[in-house]
Amino acid sequence: MKSNNKNIEIEFRSLFDKKKHDGLISFLSRNGEDLGQDDKDVYFFIMPTRLLKVVDNISFNSAKIVLKLNKIGSGSNFKEIEIPIDRKEISRAVDFFKSLELTDNVMRSFQQRRNFNYKGVEIAVKYSDVWGYHAELEILIDSLEEKIAAENKINAIAKELNLKLMTDDELKKFTTRAEEKHKHSV
Numbered sequence: 001m002k003s004n005n006k007n008i009e010i011e012f013r014s015l016f017d018k019k020k021h022d023g024l025i026s027f028l029s030r031n032g033e034d035l036g037q038d039d040k041d042v043y044f045f046i047m048p049t050r051l052l053k054v055v056d057n058i059s060f061n062s063a064k065i066v067l068k069l070n071k072i073g074s075g076s077n078f079k080e081i082e083i084p085i086d087r088k089e090i091s092r093a094v095d096f097f098k099s100l101e102l103t104d105n106v107m108r109s110f111q112q113r114r115n116f117n118y119k120g121v122e123i124a125v126k127y128s129d130v131w132g133y134h135a136e137l138e139i140l141i142d143s144l145e146e147k148i149a150a151e152n153k154i155n156a157i158a159k160e161l162n163l164k165l166m167t168d169d170e171l172k173k174f175t176t177r178a179e180e181k182h183k184h185s186v
Contacts, residue, residue, distance in 0.1 A: 113125065
């Protein structure tokens with residue numbers, strides 16, 4: 001959901017069922033800024049402390065390579081490095097990273113997502129075969145000095161929307177199970 005030059009994401013996730021998904025879409029459509037569909041086909045190269053992704057953004061007819069400098073379940077802040085690529089190069093990029101043998105934990109997941117801005121928090125309401133129905137709540141910041149304020153704002157919005165944010169421990173357990181189930185799905 002990166003939308004400007006800020007490169008540190010403060011991000012939390014919440015899992016829920018289809019009824020909550022549909023209700024959240026309805027509420028945010030009426031009360032937030034609808035940023036539109038943002039469907040993606042993503043190849044994940046999951047390493048012990050980092051995450052490399054090749055992202056085919058179907059909705060925006062674009063693609064990129066993304067390196068998250070820490071892994072889900074290791075705190076709320078994610079510094080990212082992004083490199084735009086041509087969509088025609090997606091399979092080559094995937095083959096390139098597979099050939100480097102950075103990890104044997106490679107997954108592919110299609111994500112249906114719709115993005116909203118609600119009171120200064122970007123919310124991606126999503127469905128994927130790996131995560132099921134869920135949302136990511138995010139604020140982009142310039143420096144870690146802004147982290148506490150961003151976390152507090154996200155927590156307040158989650159409380160208002162009746163979303164239970166996953167803890168780092170819950171995220172680690174969930175991603176470990178998901179990685180085992182979907183490992184080598186590419």
